[in-house]
Amino acid sequence: MDYDFSFNVxxxxxxxxxxxxxxxxxIGLIGxxxxxxxxxxxxxxxxxxxxxxSLSAAGYVAFIRATPLLVQIYFLFYGLPEFGILLPPFxxxxxxxxxxxxxxxxxxxxxxxxxxxxxxxxxxDSLAMTYRQKMTYVILPQAFRKIFPPLxxxxxxLVKDSALVSVMGTLDxxxxxxxxxxxxxxxxxxxxxxxxxxxxxxxxxxYGSSFLDKRLRKW
Amino acid sequence: xxxxxxIRDYGSGDAMEPFSGDVLLITRTLFVLYFTKGLPVTIYLSxxxxxxxxxxxxxVGLIRFLRVPIIRDLLQAYVDxxxxxPFLMVLYFLFHVLPFFDIRLTAFxxxxxxxxxxxxxxxxxxxxxxxxxxxxxxxxxxxxxxxxxxxxLQYVIIPQAVSLSLPPLAGQSVLHIKxxxxxxxxxxAELTRVGRxxxxxxxxxxxxxxxxxxxxxxxxxxxxxxxxxxEGRIARKFR
Numbered sequence: 455m456d457y458d459f460s461f462n463v464x465x466x467x468x469x470x471x472x473x474x475x476x477x478x479x480x481i482g483l484i485g486x487x488x489x490x491x492x493x494x495x496x497x498x499x500x501x502x503x504x505x506x507x508s509l510s511a512a513g514y515v516a517f518i519r520a521t522p523l524l525v526q527i528y529f530l531f532y533g534l535p536e537f538g539i540l541l542p543p544f545x546x547x548x549x550x551x552x553x554x555x556x557x558x559x560x561x562x563x564x565x566x567x568x569x570x571x572x573x574x575x576x577x578x579d580s581l582a583m584t585y586r587q588k589m590t591y592v593i594l595p596q597a598f599r600k601i602f603p604p605l606x607x608x609x610x611x612l613v614k615d616s617a618l619v620s621v622m623g624t625l626d627x628x629x630x631x632x633x634x635x636x637x638x639x640x641x642x643x644x645x646x647x648x649x650x651x652x653x654x655x656x657x658x659x660x661y662g663s664s665f666l667d668k669r670l671r672k673w
Numbered sequence: 674x675x676x677x678x679x680i681r682d683y684g685s686g687d688a689m690e691p692f693s694g695d696v697l698l699i700t701r702t703l704f705v706l707y708f709t710k711g712l713p714v715t716i717y718l719s720x721x722x723x724x725x726x727x728x729x730x731x732x733v734g735l736i737r738f739l740r741v742p743i744i745r746d747l748l749q750a751y752v753d754x755x756x757x758x759p760f761l762m763v764l765y766f767l768f769h770v771l772p773f774f775d776i777r778l779t780a781f782x783x784x785x786x787x788x789x790x791x792x793x794x795x796x797x798x799x800x801x802x803x804x805x806x807x808x809x810x811x812x813x814x815x816x817x818x819x820x821x822x823x824x825x826l827q828y829v830i831i832p833q834a835v836s837l838s839l840p841p842l843a844g845q846s847v848l849h850i851k852x853x854x855x856x857x858x859x860x861x862a863e864l865t866r867v868g869r870x871x872x873x874x875x876x877x878x879x880x881x882x883x884x885x886x887x888x889x890x891x892x893x894x895x896x897x898x899x900x901x902x903x904e905g906r907i908a909r910k911f912r
Contacts, residue, residue, distance in 0.1 A: 457773050457774065516894060516897070517886075517890065519847070519893075519897055520847070520889065520890045520892075520893035520894040520897055521851070521886045521889045521890055521893070522850075522851035522852070522853075522854035522855070522865070522889055523851070524854045524855055524857070524865055525854060525865060525868070525882060525885055525886050525889060526886075528865075528868070528869065528872075528878070528882050528885075529878075529879075529882040529883070529886065532872060532878030532879075532882065533878050533879045533882060536878060536879050614758070614759045614760075615759070616759075617759030617760075617761040617762055618759070618761055618855065620761070621858060628759065628761055628762060628765070631762075631765070632765060635765075635769060641765075641766070641769035641770045641773065642770060642773070645762070645765065645766050645769070645770065648762065649758055649762055649766065652757065652758050652759060652762060653753075653754065653757040653758060656756070656757040656758070657753060657756075657757040660756060660757065
């Protein structure tokens with residue numbers, strides 16, 4: 455039980471940690487935005503009356519939910535070059551997280567869309583709105599207000615999942631920690647600050663989401 | 674030559690063709706290896722890890738439900754810690770830090786420990802949530818029958834909470850099975866690891882990972898369906 459924890463090593467680690475933090479935050483932010491956008495598309499496809507579209511969206515969601523993210527990342531990272539598509543790991547990371555979280559976000563958004571009362575659709579129809587107008591001005595704004603808390607929860611999952619992109623060499627928080635650990639052989643100095651940062655980001659999202667949940671319910 | 678440029682060269686299709694390319698043979702080998710080498714380990718890990726996580730989660734959830742002072746705060750910190758950390762970080766931490774404190778576990782034991790700690794925290798939240806969902810009147814009527822705390826929990830509260838907890842538990846077990854793929858990182862030869870090793874030797878990443886995904890799909894999809902079905906049943910019951 456004699457591990458002399460050294461703050462000097464932590465100070466040495468700091469520049470690498472900050473690079474990792476920047477990349478994790480970037481991946482998280484871009485990922486959350488693109489996953490939500492993609493989620494809207496998935497949700498609209500799922501509630502579509504055109505059967506082939508809704509069925510393929512349902513199949514897509516089932517596939518994403520029933521296979522591990524790590525396999526999906528490997529599939530993209532090693533599979534895309536087979537088609538001659540060469541992307542930097544950072545882009546593959548964002549892409550993988552978007553495709554993965556987009557399916558989950560799509561389910562949340564779909565639940566939101568379906569929870570909007572039928573009369574809202576009818577009212578929009580009676581105003582002679584087109585499908586696009588109906589969705590953008592009437593249905594989606596109301597749906598988003600309802601599903602905002604679970605979406606924030608999904609965002610926390612996305613940040614958590616983003617640790618997995620380190621396996622393909624994206625320099626995120628996890629990768630900077632494992633690299634530093636491998637060089638210095640000092641796991642505590644490398645992992646504790648990293649875990650602290652993850653805890654901070656993710657718990658803020660989780661508790662932020664339950665706080666929002668309580669707030670939005672009062673409306 | 675570094676790996677990435679090797680992948681690039683191979684992907685662009687010029688010059689390098691180091692592998693046999695016999696797709697049928699590769700497919701057969703993959704199926705055989707996944708089935709005989711990877712799948713048993715993944716199933717064993719999933720079952721063992723989930724059972725221990727259920728035990729841990731039940732105890733933690735119950736203690737937090739009963740509001741046992743001090744322990745409850747410690748457990749809250751544990752649950753928050755696990756919910757706020759990526760599973761990969763938990764795994765790395767245990768794998769690299771435990772040996773420094775003279776705790777030498779095999780990769781398998783480390784994996785089960787990490788899975789138990791991680792999934793256990795989520796299950797404890799499910800257990801606590803389901804216990805809290807039982808209406809207060811049930812507690813009061815049990816009390817009015819002069820049942821003591823243990824009897825109240827054993828005969829009145831927990832049986833009702835169990836049926837409530839089945840759908841989220843099934844959902845959690847899907848997440849658990851998927852999380853077992855992450856332990857391939859610490860060189861434990863389960864499904865994903867087998868796939869990765871095969872990919873490096875057969876040069877067919879698409880095929881290798883497509884079949885790998887198929888194995889996980891077959892494993893997870895029925896449980897996912899079960900979870901959705903149970904949810905619907907409970908929703909109908911409480912309507």
